[in-house]
Amino acid sequence: MTKGQSIPEVDAKVSRQRRITRESFASLLAGLGDTPLEGSHYEQLRAKLIFFFSRRLLAFPEDLADEVLDRLAYRISQHTEIASAEAFALGIARHVAQEQSGRKDQAQNVDPSFFDNVSAPTVTPSKEEEIVRMEQCLKKLPSSEARLLRGYYCATGNNQIKARKSLAEKLGLSPIALRQRVFLARQRLRKCMTTAQDKNRK
């Protein structure tokens, strides 16, 4: 539990801790068509759930997404007949969102200082370390992608608009296609950063 969380959110976390097991998580991955080592469908579904709760302006959308995934895992492990795991997850998400709206009023009555003595986890690497790690990941990218990112981001102000336009022309791409390329390059970079962080933790 972190500082500033409301009681319903803490409830949600507790219920998740009670329900999720190694077996049910494995069932969830299998239900989504993931292997235990890969988990890309799981990550995608989680990202969708976070968007779903964020646009409803609910606090801690990540925790609510996890709550939905836990409930879904539980259902799958109980052999509930599910035609589409994603559609089922949307149904659960709507339900959780409703629960949250219903509990909002109760949460507003809680004195926020109640959580002041609970410190948030602060095990994060220093900014410098992260920049160095990011530089290493940038070097690992194919040179064309690294050049693309530099061309796309390294101009500022009005120059940036012009630079991006001329970059798109030079590459023979539409502005939308250029954005898509940049997005994919950054996805690769994120993956590299996640791998590097995981290695560092070990």
Add this chain to the structure above:
Amino acid sequence: MNTDQQQLRDYLLGRLPEDLATELDTRLFTSDELNRELQNEQDSLIEDFVYSRLTSVDDAAFQAQCARSPMLQEKVRSFRIFLSALERQSDSESSPLILHYRQFLSLLSPALALLLCLASFLYTRELRRNAILNSQLLASSRAHGSNASSDEERRSTVIAFLSANVPRGPSSAPEIRVPVTSRLLELQVELQPSPSEETDWDVEVLHNTEVIWKSAHVPLHRIGPEAFLSLLIDTESIRTGSYVIRYSPHSDQGAAQFRSFHLVK
């Protein structure tokens, strides 16, 4: 920004009318494409926020989203780190000449250091070898010469060692300075490679074509691994000028060798 993009941004900031938002919710859970588009749009939103390009309304809405979502805060932080790394990288690549120069130096430095070490080692070894040889020669001449000469006589002898390790052309012959008070010049001519046989040597010292000193029985001296011939020349028989020493084993006079020197009186 086209309509679709605006709609995605409104969805992300939570201000899309509910009917449209519900429709997008359904699309989001049935297609991965919309998920990618939303992530892409979120990247743009973060970029606009970091570069302070958002309107005040959008900026407030985005900050409220950040306050609710630690993951969004992390994404903003991560984007700032990405920009810092990118900036550093483009700084180092903006001057390729300096980069090439650095790469060249980084390759050259170890080679130069190695070469310097090798040269220092050889120089020190040669200095040490000469010092040992000189001290041994001095000790030897003291031991053998005590019965024949007094201290004063020893002081009046000049010893010159012509090393075989220093390759010299005719124009750079070593110079031997002989004080006026000296009576004897001992020329020590190093032989290399060191001869295996203990034979006498024929030696001539020539000034132009004139033979000023000659001996058919110069013995070979050995001190440690060094072998040399010792020629004792009366200083009165020589004067300032260039000289050549011609020497060959007594048993094989065809294999003559030459060593030149310049004498200054």
